[in-house]
Amino acid sequence: MSTTFGLLLGFAADRVLGDPRRFHPVAGFGQTAARLESRWYADSRAAGTAYTTALVGTTALVGVAVERLTRDRPVVHTLVTAAATWAVLGARSLEREAETMAGLLESKDIPAARDRLSHLCARDATQLEADELARATVESIAENTSDACVAPLLWGGVLGVPGLLAYRAINTLDAMVGYRSPKYANFGWASARLDDLVNLLPARACAVLTGVVSNRYGDVRRVWKRDAPQHPSPNAGPVEAAFAGALGLSLGGTNSYGTYSEDRGTLGDGPTPTVADVRRTAVLARRVGVAAVGAAAMLALVRKGRPWG
Incomplete structure (x- = not known):
């Protein structure tokens, strides 16, 4: 029960507080990872695998x-689980970024919106206009809803605090070194593949939940399948679709x-996104x-035994 209550309390804290502005644990992990990368980096999968395994x-x-x-x-376990949940979730901060982008686009401040897009994704925004910025925002919200909310919660429900922390570590490393750029094609390979693995089920759960809460499950399932x-990503594809x-x-x-371009195909049947979307x-x-x-919360309730006991 303490895991269930902790997940619910941590989710509520994220909704009310969002990410801490200073001394964020995930930011601290990222700084540690960056320092370790500066020492361990080599253009090889072996070095990247050791880096990922250690962290x-x-x-x-x-x-x-x-x-x-x-x-x-x-x-104490409830409070620790709540703190871990709050630390690893990014749902409220994602929503705030969406609101900020919406405001900038609605006010037609395209230069500021281009700059702000970097808070959501690594896409090159220098030539993007309003509707392309809107599409980038919609796609980033979709993908990050799985990565920053659904996946950590589900891993927390299955594995408790270790699941919460390990998932966020994996996802953070993927965001740091998992790009298909010349620098990280080899070094970031292990982080990217591990992130793909731990998101296989959560991404599909996110797609199912999207269909359920939208009351358009038939359309969601059709476009998804x-x-x-x-889509080149095995997990972003189902979520964005x-x-x-x-x-x-x-x-x-x-x-x-x-440094590179990526063709993500066409997902869906309707018009392309506009600012209003x-x-x-x-x-x-x-x-x-x-x-x-x-x-x-239900996963935590039905979990049998104590895998870390």
């Missing part, structure tokens, strides 16, 4: 230690990331998050 393994062990130290103290394979079906939009296209997407993401914490 993720250490983080997971911290989570295991926390579980063992608090397993017989339900109140038909169009997701066009699900959002396209739920919103009645067409997503995808060719995106530039500075950014706020609609944020509302959908919020509903998916609420459904996800409910699913995670």
Whole structure:
């Protein structure tokens, strides 16, 4: 029960508080990872695998230690789980970024919107106009709803604090070194593949929840099954296709990331996103998050035994 209450409390804290402005644990992990990268970097998969194993393994062990130290103290375990959940979630901050982008686009401040897009994704925005910025925002909200909300909650429901912490470590490393750029094609390979693995089920759960909360499950399932394979990511594809079906939009296209471009196919049947669709997407993401914490709480309730005890 303490895991369930902790997940719910941590989710509520994220909704009310968002990410801490200073001394964010995930930012601290990222700084540590960056320092380690500067020492360990080599253009090889072996070096990248050792880097990923060291950082993720250490983080997971911290989570295991926390579980063992608090397993017989339900109140403390609830609070620790809540703190870990709040630290790893990014749903409220994602919504705030969507609101900021919507405001900039609605006021036609395109230069500021181009600059702000970097808070959501690594896409090259220098030549993007309003509707392309809207598409980038919608797609980023969709993908990050899975990565920053659904996946950590579900891993927390299954594995408790170790699941929460290890998932966020994996996802953070993927964001740092998992790009298909010349520098990280080899060094970031292990982080990218591990991130793909741990998101396989959560991404598809996110797609299902998107269909359920939108009351358009038939459209979501049709677009997901038909169009997701066009996307180069095995996990972003189902999520973005699900959002396209739920919103009645067409997503995808060719995106530039500075040093390389990526063709994401066409996902959906409707019109391409406009500025007005950014706020609609944020509302959908919020509903998916609420459904996800409910699913995670149920997973924690039915989990048998204490895997870290």
